[in-house]
Amino acid sequence: IRDRAPGALPLRFYLMAAAIEMLHSATLLHDDVLDNADVRRNLPSVPRRLGNHRAILLGDQLLTMAFEMIGDAASLNSARLISRVVSGICRGELLQNSLLFDPESGSSMRRYRERIAGKTAAMFSLALYLGAREMEHHRSESMHPDQLRPEDHDDPRSDSSSCRRIRRYGYNIGMAFQIIDDVLDLDVSSDSGKEKGKDIREGIITLPIIRMLRAGTLTKPRLRELWAEPGEIPGFLETAEMTMACVESMGEARIYMERADRELQAASDESGTDLSDLSAVSAQLLRRRR
Numbered sequence: 001i002r003d004r005a006p007g008a009l010p011l012r013f014y015l016m017a018a019a020i021e022m023l024h025s026a027t028l029l030h031d032d033v034l035d036n037a038d039v040r041r042n043l044p045s046v047p048r049r050l051g052n053h054r055a056i057l058l059g060d061q062l063l064t065m066a067f068e069m070i071g072d073a074a075s076l077n078s079a080r081l082i083s084r085v086v087s088g089i090c091r092g093e094l095l096q097n098s099l100l101f102d103p104e105s106g107s108s109m110r111r112y113r114e115r116i117a118g119k120t121a122a123m124f125s126l127a128l129y130l131g132a133r134e135m136e137h138h139r140s141e142s143m144h145p146d147q148l149r150p151e152d153h154d155d156p157r158s159d160s161s162s163c164r165r166i167r168r169y170g171y172n173i174g175m176a177f178q179i180i181d182d183v184l185d186l187d188v189s190s191d192s193g194k195e196k197g198k199d200i201r202e203g204i205i206t207l208p209i210i211r212m213l214r215a216g217t218l219t220k221p222r223l224r225e226l227w228a229e230p231g232e233i234p235g236f237l238e239t240a241e242m243t244m245a246c247v248e249s250m251g252e253a254r255i256y257m258e259r260a261d262r263e264l265q266a267a268s269d270e271s272g273t274d275l276s277d278l279s280a281v282s283a284q285l286l287r288r289r290r
Helices: 009-036 045-050 052-075 076-098 109-143 150-154 161-186 208-216 221-227 230-236 240-271 276-286
Strands: none
Touching: 009 045, 009 052, 009 076, 009 208, 045 052, 052 076, 052 221, 076 109, 109 161, 109 208, 161 208, 161 240, 161 276, 208 221, 208 240, 221 230
16 A cells, blocks of 8 residues: 555545545444444345344454554554544434433434434534544644654644534534434435435434424324324425424524534634535535435
8 A cells, every 4th residue: 555645635634534434334334233223325225135133243354454554554543533432423312312212211302312412413513523533633743844743743732723614513413414414314305315204204303293292283192092003104294383483493404504604614714724515515415305
């Protein structure tokens, strides 16, 4: 393997990007097994095509390949951060599992945000932060090759303000992404490529349901009835109250997107770097229908 990758960037950039993508793919495989998902993006899921056993093994293989790449390419602190994020994803999944079919604890906004932060926002934040951090160190190495000690490259305390802002940008993008994903599960006007109302059937309480419970347009006894009689869920999704809850939840996603845009603009101003490609992500995310 060559020391330098095309475009004059060190090969570690490409290895770390591939590792993050493999981690993400592994979580999707395991999610589909846990969720008994038959479809992903309008196509048969891997568990449906290969069976749960092979899907789990394939996810495990992707995880081991990712960590092998991380061992080859990442600095010590970057590897520690990746490990913490993967651990956080597992904790988020465990938290979600502990709240299934629980309208008392499961309807807590604090726990909902904690859950989606661990499951989704942390991965977005990780991918963007590592890229920004490694690029920052690469530029320092190029400009001052004799002035930096090896340990200076790996100290998070040396991160610039713009690098930290990129990390917060990723977090807010991830929070918005998961909220929109939860809305798409309940919004009958969208084509998400998945069965509608799947979260409700599985006892997962997401933001639109929390909003309805708080507004009194859905009671906890009625929610229990829907769990007991899932055949009533399609009609429930057609109600005006559900439509309003989805609209309000999209409003919360927009708040996270606005926070993300502010962090990105500040990072661009502070670093003097053109980040317009990333700014397009916000608008595209809010138009997401699947």
